[in-house]
Amino acid sequence: xxxxxxxxxxxxxxxxxxxxxxxxxxxxxxxxxxxxxxxAVEIPLNSPDPFRSIEAVxxxxxxxxxxGAGTVLEPGEVERLHACGGRMVVSPNVDPSVIIxxxxxxxxxxxxVFTASEALLAVRSGASGLKFFPAMALGPQGIAAIRAVxxxxxxxxxxGGVAESDFAAYxxxxxxxxxxxxxLYRPGATPAEVAARAGAAIRVWDEAFAHRAG
Numbered sequence: 001x002x003x004x005x006x007x008x009x010x011x012x013x014x015x016x017x018x019x020x021x022x023x024x025x026x027x028x029x030x031x032x033x034x035x036x037x038x039x040a041v042e043i044p045l046n047s048p049d050p051f052r053s054i055e056a057v058x059x060x061x062x063x064x065x066x067x068g069a070g071t072v073l074e075p076g077e078v079e080r081l082h083a084c085g086g087r088m089v090v091s092p093n094v095d096p097s098v099i100i101x102x103x104x105x106x107x108x109x110x111x112x113v114f115t116a117s118e119a120l121l122a123v124r125s126g127a128s129g130l131k132f133f134p135a136m137a138l139g140p141q142g143i144a145a146i147r148a149v150x151x152x153x154x155x156x157x158x159x160g161g162v163a164e165s166d167f168a169a170y171x172x173x174x175x176x177x178x179x180x181x182x183x184l185y186r187p188g189a190t191p192a193e194v195a196a197r198a199g200a201a202i203r204v205w206d207e208a209f210a211h212r213a214g
Contacts, residue, residue: 003126005107009064010040013177018030021185023048025191026057033194034065036198041065044071099125130157132156144174180201
């Protein structure tokens with residue numbers, strides 16, 4: 001079975017989740033994020049006209065950045081995402097057919113897991129890494145306990161109810177990748193507001209993981 005490619009090296013392992021983003025605001029919000037230093041953007045497919053937004057953001061993304069979709073539930077959505085320039089497939093669940101579809105197109109695959117069984121199934125299916133979701137229910141210790149049975153070096157991200165105030169607690173257990181949703185963006189937020197929130201998250205990440213930044 002083909003392995004999906006790893007997430008490209010990011011200066012900071014932070015993914016901006018823009019749920020509810022509208023196409024007419026996508027460019028300005030994405031530019032604000034990229035200018036602030038964010039390098040990974042996820043637009044969930046339950047947002048208004050998401051593929052139009054993804055295409056717009058993918059076109060303006062600087063080198064070294066990656067754009068993709070969240071809430072990807074079907075292989076057909078992977079194909080459509082690839083066609084509009086998205087390169088990252090994020091799901092709330094583990095569906096081997098979605099992971100395989102991403103791997104076949106050399107797209108990053110980050111399925112959502114909550115148990116050891118789900119995590120191991122995702123790994124066997126060729127996932128690039130794992131999105132522990134909802135992280136607020138598992139907590140850092142819960143993720144660390146499951147990590148003990150996973151391949152060493154596998155990329156693990158905490159997503160769901162996580163904000164910059166939680167970085168240090170997760171960092172104590174070796175978790176340094178985070179998906180930031182409502183703490184970063186809510187529908188109607190201005191680019192300036194999003195940039196300010198992104199800047200705050202980046203500063204806290206750098207303080208917690210200074211040896212990884214730069």
